[in-house]
Amino acid sequence: MNKKMREFLAAIEEKQKEARSFADANETDKAAGILDEIDDLKKQYETEEKLFKLEQEQAANSHEEVRTEKELTQSEKDVKAFAGYVRAMVNKASTPQNITMGNNGAIIPQTIASQIIQKVKELCPIYANSTIYHSKGTLKIPVYGDKTVSGDDAPHNITVGFAAEFSELTADAGAFSSVDLTGYLVGALTLIGKSVVNNADIDVTNFIVNEMGKKIAEFLEDKLLNGASGYNQGALATTTTMNAGSTSAITADNLIDLQAKIPTAYQGAAAWYMAPATFTAIRKLKDGNNRYLLQDDITGTFPYRLLGKPVYISDNMPAIASAAKAVLYGDASGLAVNIREEQNIQVLTEKYATQHAIGVVAWMEFDSKVADNQKLATLVMSANS
Incomplete structure (x- = not known):
């Protein structure tokens, strides 16, 4: 013994x-x-x-x-590998999602595998480049701009001009408004059958925890770009827009004009955001000398620059279609994001014990709005007539 x-x-x-x-x-x-x-x-x-x-x-x-390893049959190799797995896992605490033996048989060892192949999604750094706050209550971001006066069509703000000695100056000023950020709760729950954990040759629970973190990142990126009616506002809600003049095509002039929508003061950290198919279409654009507009950039994470600025691709950006906001350009710090509660993932080992399962639950609370419309601009495709 x-x-x-x-x-x-x-x-x-x-x-x-x-x-x-x-x-x-x-x-x-x-x-x-x-x-x-x-x-x-x-x-x-x-x-x-x-x-x-x-x-x-x-x-x-x-x-x-x-016999050498090469002389073993595939079945014998599988048994040998599985025996080693059982020895390693027999005393290991197990944890698991709505993953069961019946509908997830691929992760049960028939031949022994140690990898899970995932579909890669294109995500842009909109969250990393936005302005992040951590306020528990309602966050009010002051915004200063022109003031309108009833019965007067001209905008009012501080004015500077030539003056003569002994002449009175006319007082005027703009007005403060605010962008208010609260918090919206986001949650996700998945259950993992213990039978899957006990029979799989991978750490299923750790994989699901990591996968849930990725899903939250995908969800957050989608909402920070597109927003959600009745909840947060995304970067594409900026009021600075330009019409492409077409329902299905983007021209080089469109991109030049869109870039010019952002003041020079905010061009330093500006970047392009677009869907993969939009990037492919733009990549084929050429100038008058038959040179591609996109330039190689071996120094960046993504190896292309467009009109001197980095290009970020996201599956969450709208594709080129009628009335779609197909391209976002500018400094993403114009988007304000309030994180009331950071992403929090927990493994529940007791709650679902009567179901012979383990739960993985995730929570976070956030809100977002465009705080500075000067920093962000969208190219809007024409609507079908």
């Missing part, structure tokens, strides 16, 4: 004593829970016993010719 088997037997004996004490105290629920734990320990002991016997048989047959 090896060390692990002795440890299992000792643990079973200890749990049996604990169950008897609860049974004597008429605490049947606690006793029942411990009995379930004893059953799990017994199963683990049986697994370890089988592995131990297998090792003994292999030692007894050590005089036989040992």
